[in-house]
Amino acid sequence: MNRISAMSPSSFSKSGIHHRSEDEMKRIFLDRLLASRNNGIVSSGKSLEDEDEEDEEDEEEESYGQRAVAQKDRDLEYSLRLEHLEQEKYRLKRQIEMMEDEYEQRMLELQSDLVNYKRSLEEVEGHHKSEEREKTELINQLKEQNQRLNMELQLSSQRQEDLENQLNSLKSQFHDKRLTMRDNVVYLESLKNEIELVTRRKDELEKQIAHLFRERESMSQTLEESTSKVLYMERQTREQHNLIRNSQRDINELTANNQNLMERLECLNRSYISSGGSSANMSIMNEIMEISSTESETLNKKSLLLKYKEHSSEDDDMTLNSSDVSQDDYHRQLREELISAYKQIKTLCGQIRESGHCYYSSTDSNYETGFLETAVAELNSLVIRDLLSHSQDESVEGSKKTNKEMEIEIHKVEELEEKTKRDIESLDLELKMKKQDINSLQNQLTLAELKLLSAEEETTNLKNDMSSVHLSKDQLIKQAWEVRDDAVKKKNEAEVSLAKERINLMQINSQLMEAIQQKIENISEARGMAK
Incomplete structure (x- = not known):
């Protein structure tokens, strides 16, 4: 099966064209084999006759009746041998016919297997092409998503200011409410602290990203100078x-x-x-x-x-x-x-x-x-x-x-x-480390954005709670727990999807870095050969 699967379609088609000629050659070979066996039988018979003639010459002194009986016995023995050889010839013909039938069935099976392998190969190639298209589409989608996230980051900063103003107004309103709403007020204060922490963290991350971009530009300039x-x-x-x-x-x-x-x-x-x-x-x-x-x-x-x-x-x-x-x-x-x-x-x-x-x-x-x-x-x-x-x-x-x-x-x-080459290699390593830091900071920014979105949802829920002040305390607590459970569920789903996207993005970045490194190695090898 391995040998037939390794055959090319052109060789298999050629074997199919010459299939009849091969069958004819086999039949001719079998006929010649049977003829050679018959000749062997005849020659064996002749040798036996020669031996009998010698025996007759030795036994001429014996009686004529005994020689006749011996001749009949020999004739019977010859007839038995001929019958045995005819039976063996018939059996060999049957075996040859069975082998031809098995050979034809095997060839048909191999042809069907080859057709199936071709179909599976075409399916695999089509699947591979579809995967490549999906990869390119995924890369384009990730690029668009990065642009969209940058726009959303800008919008989130504006929303943050609005939320701070809203929180201040809500705080003034909560102080004026009854004692039953003090728990909600405390919860709002904790949310505000969390939002402030998130904003400070976001500012720090933005500063770090800007610093890393500046370092990257300086590294690229030094790399160009070293190459020159x-x-x-x-x-x-x-x-x-x-x-x-x-x-x-x-x-x-x-x-x-x-x-x-x-x-x-x-x-x-x-x-x-x-x-x-x-x-x-x-x-x-x-x-x-x-x-x-x-x-x-x-x-x-x-x-x-x-x-x-x-x-x-x-x-x-x-x-x-x-x-x-x-x-x-x-x-x-x-x-x-x-x-x-x-x-x-x-x-x-x-x-x-x-x-x-x-x-x-x-x-x-x-x-x-x-x-x-x-x-x-x-x-x-x-x-x-x-x-x-x-x-x-x-x-x-x-x-x-x-x-x-x-x-x-x-x-x-x-x-x-050599020193410049070592400097270039160290700069490449530093650039890789900086890119990894940038990716980690971008991931932290996405988490901060998710936290901001969750805080916005919680503030909207609190607004709804404020609108439903006339409800009892037990109903408010129950509604708050339900809202919290929904928010936690959404947060978990968002984190899972974000982790998957991050893994895909890291894989794509690693592939791109490997391709860039391979191109750099090829260029350096070409320069070495030119020297």
Whole structure:
């Protein structure tokens, strides 16, 4: 039944279309089964005949009469076996027919069950739709009822003033009456005290509601501010990440340039050692100028990065500007020292040339010439290595400083984002608590309104009692008790209906809050995926 109920209508209709073909296939299968059994019977008969033939060959020595009797016995046995097999075949046919009838009945039952399930499903869907319509109507009715209750609250305040005036007039009238009406006067005074208590309680509740509304507005404003802060911090983090990527790319470019310069300087050193002269000096000068140009380009890039970073934070701007100025001064001094060293090397080369002229005249000039060339080569290699190592250290230190500063800023931004998220969650909880307080205060207001209505009914009853002053004391007491019983009964009915409506309203509010919370979670998840 479970499998048939889980079938779809389309699959069931297809099975109904191919029902006849399935019956025909079953019948063909049964016919083949019976034919195979008959063949088995015939084959068994043949095997038995073969055995008999072998027995006859063995018993050829016996008499012909005994063989005839044995043959008759075998024929009887074969006939009995054939009858038994025919009976079994007939029984199997009957079973197959019964199974087909049961199968058809089962299919009809399943079809009827499927039709019933479809009807029940349609009924359930219609009932569900009607319930949804009733829920929407109930929500609209509750909204209208809330508006109506607010209007009635305003009217009740006006009625309260009228009732106070009426109570004052009734009090003056009761003082003028006889002693038999003193009990009613005392009862009126107690009613007045109750009305005053109810009015004070109503005023307090109205003040609390106004305060809660103000707090709710302030909470919503803080929530909006926090969301705007979160968006600003997210945008700032994205900018910081982009800046880190750009700085990392520049660092990689600088390292590649430094490696190229090292290779070129090594080549120049080898070429200078192999061939001396003015051409080597000019190549050294050109290389130093190229190094200074590459350093100026790197400094320009760093200055651009620093200018971009000035817009993000002022503290970083001050530190980076100071480091930029110090690096400019240091590189300027270093360049001046290199130029002065180059001039000194050039003068040394001139002195070497002059000593070359004297080389042929003096015998000791051979030793002096080799010593000066080695000194110039060592001086050149040391200057270039110091320059490259210093520039590389500065670039690495600057990149490390910028990376550390950016990591610190990113960590601060993430902490601020987590803090804002926690603040938002706390604000949501506070809003939920405030809404619950508002609902409880509204319930208290409804109870106060019911008490006012009961007080109005009692005052009308007292007016009727005043009109019936000519009645006896026992009749007045009896009438007062009846009125009181009716009022208590009405009050109980009103409280029961109010409790039911309150429960329904709380359920609807909880459903709305769950839906709002789910939407907020979906929005936060979407933002997380977008990040």
